[in-house]
Every structure is written in structure tokens, then in C-alpha cells.
Amino acid sequence: MTPARPGGSLQSVGWTSGEPAVFPPYATVGPAKSLTSFVNGWPAGEDLAELTLLAAEGALSVGIGWQGPWERSGEAAGALRGRQVSGKAVLEVPRD
Incomplete structure (x- = not known):
């Protein structure tokens, strides 16, 4: 550190x-x-929207260490808890 x-x-x-x-x-x-x-301890919607916009514009680097469908959320959570993922886990949510 x-x-x-x-x-x-x-x-x-x-x-x-x-x-x-x-x-x-x-x-x-x-x-x-x-x-x-x-x-x-407060609603985070506006802050998360701003962070999402910055990431989409490339102004904020987001390290993705795991990505998969929503149905595998248990696997993602286990990998995060087990410190097997470096970065963020992204769950793919269907649009329909």
C-alpha cells in the first residue's frame, strides 16, 4: 500500500x-x-447514475474481474467473498 x-x-x-x-x-x-x-446512509441513485456516466465516457476506469448472467449471481457473490475476483463482478440482466 x-x-x-x-x-x-x-x-x-x-x-x-x-x-x-x-x-x-x-x-x-x-x-x-x-x-x-x-x-x-442516503439514496445513492443520482451518485450511481453519475458514476455510470463517467464509466461509459471512459473517464472512470472500472476493473471487471467477473462477468456472467444474472442466474449465476450466487457464483459471483461466492467469488467476491472468497477474494477470487480482482475488480468488480458484473451481472448481465436480460432486457425483456
């Missing part, structure tokens, strides 16, 4: 491994930095 620069902020978004976060020695010592946990 690369330490945050002075004044930087590390965002803790997920904890799928259930393992404690480990920081290099002295990573939290020195110039001011912050660690913020992300908890979505």
Missing part, C-alpha cells in the same frame, strides 16, 4: 475479507492525513 501524501485522505469503502486493515509502520505518523469509513 502506498502511504497517503500529506493532507491526503484514504477512503475505506469495503471490508469483504473480514481481515483487519494493516498499515506500514509510521504510515499514520507525520503530516496530517485522514482515514474515513464510507457508509451509504
Whole structure:
């Protein structure tokens, strides 16, 4: 892990491994930095729409590590929980 620069902020978004976060020695010592946990306690529709638009435009890189039909969602969830996927899992939902 690369330490945050002075004044930087590390965002803790997920904890799928259930393992404690480990920081290099002295990573939290020195110039001011912050660690913020992300908890979505509000409607996220508009934010997700903006992220989707940025990804579609190529302005946001989205690493896809698993892709498959909706019917295989259990397999996708298991792969994510088992840390077998690097990146996002994408479920294909039929249009009809």
C-alpha cells in the first residue's frame, strides 16, 4: 500500500475479507492525513447514475474481474467473498 501524501485522505469503502486493515509502520505518523469509513446512509441513485456516466465516457476506469448472467449471481457473490475476483463482478440482466 502506498502511504497517503500529506493532507491526503484514504477512503475505506469495503471490508469483504473480514481481515483487519494493516498499515506500514509510521504510515499514520507525520503530516496530517485522514482515514474515513464510507457508509451509504442516503439514496445513492443520482451518485450511481453519475458514476455510470463517467464509466461509459471512459473517464472512470472500472476493473471487471467477473462477468456472467444474472442466474449465476450466487457464483459471483461466492467469488467476491472468497477474494477470487480482482475488480468488480458484473451481472448481465436480460432486457425483456
